[in-house]
Amino acid sequence: MIWVSWRQHRGQAIACLALLAALAVYAIIESTSMRSAFSSDGLAGSCLARSQGLGCENGISTFMNEFGSAVNIAFWSVCLIIPGVIGVLVGGSLIARELEYGTWRLAWSQTVPRTRWLAVKLAMVTGGLIVLGAAMTAVITWYRAPMDQLTGHFQHNAYDYEGLVLTAYILCAFGFAVLAGLLIRRSIPAMVAAFIPWLAIRLVVEFVFRPHFMTPVTSRLGASCLSQIGTVCGQGISYVPQSTGRIGDLVLSMNGNTVTYQPASRFWAFQGIEAGIFVALTAVALGITIWLLRRRAAWVALYPALATPAPATDRRGGRRGPGHRDPEIMRQLERRLTAEFESVSCSRMSSR
Amino acid sequence: MSEHDAGRGVPALRAEHLGRRYGKVWGLRDCTLEVPAGTVAALVGPNGAGKTTLLEMIIGLLEPTEGQVSVFGETSHADTAETLARVGYVAQDHPLYRDFTIADTFHLGRSMNPRWDQGLAEARMDTLGIPLKKKVKSLSGGQQAQVSLTMALAKRAPLLVLDEPVSSLDPIARLEFMRDVMATAADSTLSFLISSHVVSELERFCDWLIVLAHGHVQLSGPVDDLLGAHRLLTVPRATPDAELPGTVIERTDSDRHSSVLVRADDAEAAVRGRAGWQADTVSFEPLVMGYLQRGSHQSNPVPAERPGPSTKAVTS
Numbered sequence: 001m002i003w004v005s006w007r008q009h010r011g012q013a014i015a016c017l018a019l020l021a022a023l024a025v026y027a028i029i030e031s032t033s034m035r036s037a038f039s040s041d042g043l044a045g046s047c048l049a050r051s052q053g054l055g056c057e058n059g060i061s062t063f064m065n066e067f068g069s070a071v072n073i074a075f076w077s078v079c080l081i082i083p084g085v086i087g088v089l090v091g092g093s094l095i096a097r098e099l100e101y102g103t104w105r106l107a108w109s110q111t112v113p114r115t116r117w118l119a120v121k122l123a124m125v126t127g128g129l130i131v132l133g134a135a136m137t138a139v140i141t142w143y144r145a146p147m148d149q150l151t152g153h154f155q156h157n158a159y160d161y162e163g164l165v166l167t168a169y170i171l172c173a174f175g176f177a178v179l180a181g182l183l184i185r186r187s188i189p190a191m192v193a194a195f196i197p198w199l200a201i202r203l204v205v206e207f208v209f210r211p212h213f214m215t216p217v218t219s220r221l222g223a224s225c226l227s228q229i230g231t232v233c234g235q236g237i238s239y240v241p242q243s244t245g246r247i248g249d250l251v252l253s254m255n256g257n258t259v260t261y262q263p264a265s266r267f268w269a270f271q272g273i274e275a276g277i278f279v280a281l282t283a284v285a286l287g288i289t290i291w292l293l294r295r296r297a298a299w300v301a302l303y304p305a306l307a308t309p310a311p312a313t314d315r316r317g318g319r320r321g322p323g324h325r326d327p328e329i330m331r332q333l334e335r336r337l338t339a340e341f342e343s344v345s346c347s348r349m350s351s352r
Numbered sequence: 353m354s355e356h357d358a359g360r361g362v363p364a365l366r367a368e369h370l371g372r373r374y375g376k377v378w379g380l381r382d383c384t385l386e387v388p389a390g391t392v393a394a395l396v397g398p399n400g401a402g403k404t405t406l407l408e409m410i411i412g413l414l415e416p417t418e419g420q421v422s423v424f425g426e427t428s429h430a431d432t433a434e435t436l437a438r439v440g441y442v443a444q445d446h447p448l449y450r451d452f453t454i455a456d457t458f459h460l461g462r463s464m465n466p467r468w469d470q471g472l473a474e475a476r477m478d479t480l481g482i483p484l485k486k487k488v489k490s491l492s493g494g495q496q497a498q499v500s501l502t503m504a505l506a507k508r509a510p511l512l513v514l515d516e517p518v519s520s521l522d523p524i525a526r527l528e529f530m531r532d533v534m535a536t537a538a539d540s541t542l543s544f545l546i547s548s549h550v551v552s553e554l555e556r557f558c559d560w561l562i563v564l565a566h567g568h569v570q571l572s573g574p575v576d577d578l579l580g581a582h583r584l585l586t587v588p589r590a591t592p593d594a595e596l597p598g599t600v601i602e603r604t605d606s607d608r609h610s611s612v613l614v615r616a617d618d619a620e621a622a623v624r625g626r627a628g629w630q631a632d633t634v635s636f637e638p639l640v641m642g643y644l645q646r647g648s649h650q651s652n653p654v655p656a657e658r659p660g661p662s663t664k665a666v667t668s
Contacts, residue, residue, distance in 0.1 A: 003463045007456060008449070101450070105443035106500075109411055110464035111507070113431045294431060 001112055005124045012090055016132050019086075023136060027143035034067050038146040060150060067147060076156055083166055084198045086132070087173025090125060092191035095289070096181030115294045122178070122286060129174055133167025140166075152248020153267050156206075163271035168278035173198045175285035182289055205277060211262065213273045216252050218260045362425040364389040364511050364543035365410065369419035372405045378567050379405035382419075385572040387545065387560055389424070389510075392537050394554040394575075395547040396640050397564035403547045404444070406564065407515050410545070412436045423511050437467070440504030444516040446497045450489040454499060457488060458506070465507045473506040494525030498532065505536065514546045518553060530557055555636040563643040570643040575636065582639055583619035585612045586630040597622035602642035613642035 006013075041059035095118070098104040108114040140161040141148075153162055160166065176194035184190045248264030262270070363386045370383040380402035387393045397403050408414035409421050412428050412435030421428050428435045448457055454477060462468045477484055480498055488496065497517060504512055514533070518526040534557050537544055548554055561578055563571040571578065585596065589610050593600050598616020613634065616622070623629040634642075 001463060004460050007452070007460070102443065102445060102447040103449055104447075105413070105441070106447045106449075106503070108413060109436060109439075109441040109443065110461065111433050111437045111466060112464045113433055113436065115431055116433075 001117065001120045002124065004107075005121045009090075009121075009125055009128070013128060016086070016090075016128070020132065020135055020139070024139050027139050031143040031145075034143075034146050037063055037066060038149075043146075043150070063150070079157060079161065080202070081199070083133075083169035084173040084195050084202065087129070087170045087175075087198070088177040088191040088194045090129065091174035091177030092181050092194060093187040094121060094125065094178050094181060095293075096185055096187040096190045099181075099185040100187060115290060118290060118293055122290075126171065126174070129170050130167055133170045137162060137164075137166050150247070152250075152264050154248055154250040154262065154264060154270075159267070159270075160206075163268065164275035165271055165278065168275035168282075169198075169202060171282040172201075172278040172285075175282035175289075179285045179289045179292075182292055201281065205274060209277075210270065210274060211250070211252050213270050214262065214266055216260045216262055218258055220257055220259070362389065363387060364391065365393075365421070365423060365545060366425075367406070367410075367419065367421040370406070370409060370416050370421050371418040372402075372409060372414060373417040378417075380409075380564075381567045383564075383569050384419075385562055385569055387543070387562070387572075389543050390541055391560040391574075392534070392544040392546065392558050393560035393562060394558035395545060395562045395564060396549070396551055396554065396644075397547075398549055398644060401549075401564045402567045403549075403564055404515060407441075407513050407545070407547060410511075411439045411441050411513055437465075437507075438509055438511060440507045440509040440512040442497075442500045442504045442512070442514040442517050445520050446500035446517070448488045448496055448499060448503075450487070452488050453485055454482060454488065454491075455484040457499060457503065458484070461503050461506055467508040469506045469508055473502050476502045476505070492525070493521050494528060497521060497525070497529050501529070501533065501536075510541075511543045511545065514544065516548055517546060519548065519550060526553055533557070551637050551640045561636075561640070563640055565644050565646075570646065578639065579634060579636065581617065582613060582615050582634045582642075584632045584634045584638060585614055585619060585623065586610070586628075586632070587612060587623075588628045602646045613638065 041063045043059050043063060095104075098107055104114075107117060144158060144162065148158055148162070151158065153159060160169075173194060176198050177191055180190035180194040181187065184193055246264060248267075250262040250264075251259055252262065253260045365385070365387040367383050367385050371381045372379045383402075383406060395403055395406070405414065406421075409416050409430075410423060410428055412430050412432060415430035423435070423438045426434070426438060428438075449460075452460070458470065458473050461473065462470055474484065476498070480495070482491065482495055482498070488499065491499065501514075501517070504514075517533070518529050521529060530553060533544065533546070536542070546554065546558065559575055561571065561573065561575050562569065582601070583598075587596065587610050589605055589608050591610065593603070593612075596612060596614055596616075597619050598614040601613040601615055603610055603612045609628070619631040623631045
């Protein structure tokens, strides 16, 4: 069964390795120039550590002008959908392809119960996706290391790819797509149907729930910020110096000279909470899938007309309901009637 | 193979009031039949008659809603290795993984079946002249059917179920495939259950006949006994059914004569001396057609709320 899973998914495994290799090549090229600019702009020394960036503003703005695209909205949008796309591409075909091509009748009639068949496949593919997610996280974290010294890990493009959540996003899209594949029975529609709720949940969690995973801290504005003209102290996408006085805090609001924020030290707690949400959603989707597959009646009942799935070649033709007059039967009837007619004519002639 | 010897006397297949409901529609209802070990049984019926539903419950892909079915005395339960191991299954249109080679396909069989016979599988491909390195998608329909059959045989199950094995093949491939099945049946103690909606191709090959229509068993028995027990009568059109011998199965009226399929032991005696009456032996195809037409006049699939009229299986 392990061999079967490997044989069926090795194409996807190779594609994922190719994707990872491409990402690594891009990261090495970009990160090399980012790292050299980081030192040549004068940021590598004690400037950041000494005064949270005060005194090296010129270096920061030069650096951000060159590499700031890593925090812009277009880049963010592309990065946003990639984990979902990986997840649905792998998950959408896992069951749907068997149903689409009728090969479920081959796979599930061997001496392996179909729930075990599914369990082995899910275990292997999930394991592969965890390895992929962890490797992507490692590459991106290494690539962005200089940038993170300026902006911290709590910013959108850092938080989403430098901890546990990237892997959890991939798994969640995968789980949704496996379930959609069982219910919709076609790979491509299942992928689309899984991607949309995944994206919705992903955005809602990021913008509605994430800022409030833990009670925010309220404090007076940092001294370094008060000493500046207000333009430098921002919120949201971070600039140096932060309004809290520490790089990496996630500022939620400023009111007068108090600031409400999530401290940078909560990064891993937040990662754990958000990854937990997505892993729980994955577990629910896969749990429903296994339950439905075991009780095949349950999902067959959803589509009575599809009780016996048509082979791929018949799909374009209309479904035949029960009681339909089969063309082959009709031809045979016709032959029989012709033969009878002939025999009746003969018997008439002989009876004369 | 010892399990076959142990199973002697035990029917290869026994269904008792077997039924399967999909939502509100019964795919199969009150199916009672028994097929002895070592026979080649034909399961005939139009599309939508419940053939695949019955087969899936035998194989262990589907759990019955009511009643039960057993293979060599062991009750079939969906999704259990014990049930799956008892039956070799050649599914409709012989699904195989198209991007697998034949060697890959056999590797799948080996890793998913504890009693897999690799020697048998390879020897069959050798005999058929199909190289193991070929991709499944490059094979002809007939060759794909052969690979599917080989998968089922190498599983070493005592009962082989073939669902519409030749419906997608051309006439020559049909004949070759069925000859191969029959040669295998002759050389072994295996029992076969072959479903088809094409009647003519089964005639020469089967020794047991089951007719299924509209979710009910219309007829089940040894082919020779069934042929012997039925007659095709030609009678004047005005003759009422009550005057006819035996049970009227199907009647076709033409201008002056009626052609009637009856189940009667004494049909020859009944027609003797009556002008315009004639009794002929019936061949396989008209017999099956008669029962299929009879089925089409009767019950359609019955909604689940009200119990359907229970058409008794005519068992000989």
